[in-house]
Amino acid sequence: MVIRSKPVSLAACGVLALTGGCGLFDTSEGTPDARSGVGDATDPGNGESTGDAAIGPDASPLDELPDRVKDYIRADDYTRLILEVDYVEGMEPRDGVEDDIEDLFADVLDKPDGIEAIRDDVLAPRDSDDGWSIEELRDLADDNFDYEPDDDETVLHTLWVDGSSERDDDSSVILGLQFDRHIVLFKETIESVCQGAALPTQEERTCRRTERGIWIHEIGHAIGLVDNGLPMVEDHRDEERGAHSKHDDCIMYWAYSQGGLGSRVRDAIAGDEPELGFDEYCLNDIAAVRDAP
Numbered sequence: 001m002v003i004r005s006k007p008v009s010l011a012a013c014g015v016l017a018l019t020g021g022c023g024l025f026d027t028s029e030g031t032p033d034a035r036s037g038v039g040d041a042t043d044p045g046n047g048e049s050t051g052d053a054a055i056g057p058d059a060s061p062l063d064e065l066p067d068r069v070k071d072y073i074r075a076d077d078y079t080r081l082i083l084e085v086d087y088v089e090g091m092e093p094r095d096g097v098e099d100d101i102e103d104l105f106a107d108v109l110d111k112p113d114g115i116e117a118i119r120d121d122v123l124a125p126r127d128s129d130d131g132w133s134i135e136e137l138r139d140l141a142d143d144n145f146d147y148e149p150d151d152d153e154t155v156l157h158t159l160w161v162d163g164s165s166e167r168d169d170d171s172s173v174i175l176g177l178q179f180d181r182h183i184v185l186f187k188e189t190i191e192s193v194c195q196g197a198a199l200p201t202q203e204e205r206t207c208r209r210t211e212r213g214i215w216i217h218e219i220g221h222a223i224g225l226v227d228n229g230l231p232m233v234e235d236h237r238d239e240e241r242g243a244h245s246k247h248d249d250c251i252m253y254w255a256y257s258q259g260g261l262g263s264r265v266r267d268a269i270a271g272d273e274p275e276l277g278f279d280e281y282c283l284n285d286i287a288a289v290r291d292a293p
Helices: 067-073 097-106 134-144 187-197 200-222 260-270 280-290
Strands: 002-007 080-088 115-123 153-161 176-179 182-186
Touching: 067 153, 067 280, 080 097, 097 115, 097 200, 115 134, 134 153, 134 176, 134 182, 153 200, 176 200, 182 187, 182 200, 187 200, 187 260, 200 260
Parallel strands: 002 115, 080 115, 080 153, 153 182
Antiparallel strands: 176 182
């Protein structure tokens, strides 16, 4: 992992007219296919399925695969993945989380020249008590997605921001979201969730695992999980909440992009259980595209 900070002065994001919210966008390349952590059973806040329920017997998993998914999973065009990390000072990921992310995805994706998290821009703090809108976040992402890759590199962008989502309410909060090649992680909200769920002696461990888990969850969406551009080998999509797994032993379960992750991490630590990751269904989806001829 390389930690390289570059201070940047940002103007305040403009508020633009918006209808819809996180997860309510088309998922074709170049549009903000925001996912995760929005809504509840009555308002799932997720878009329609982007692929078939399962790979048919005569279909190639590479058929009509979005460029984003192919670029991140396969080595055909890019043999190295850069995780560009932009953050508000004090909102950066905990020590060791980036190393964990690099190691996990090195085992999952076909990137023979490596996966590397690089801390890039230092963002200005949010000068407002209002929650972030998706349009504000999209503007922030566009303004700071500026890592210059080599020819063999593809880039996935993560913003660690202060403040919260405008869609937070008394029943649920948003820990992170993904749109196109960008991820947003709401560090202050993550802190409040993990600290509230942790036993006093386990707070640091709980918060570290929670940060790791929500980042994995959002990268999962970026690489096409669940049925978010990446075809399913077997149907495991949560039809009510979309782009999430219906299995709660997988990090792509819908509740893990909301407040449920902190409690699940706490219980796993108390029971000395392994950290949450992709289950066999998600791993099979990834492998079908990664290993396809």
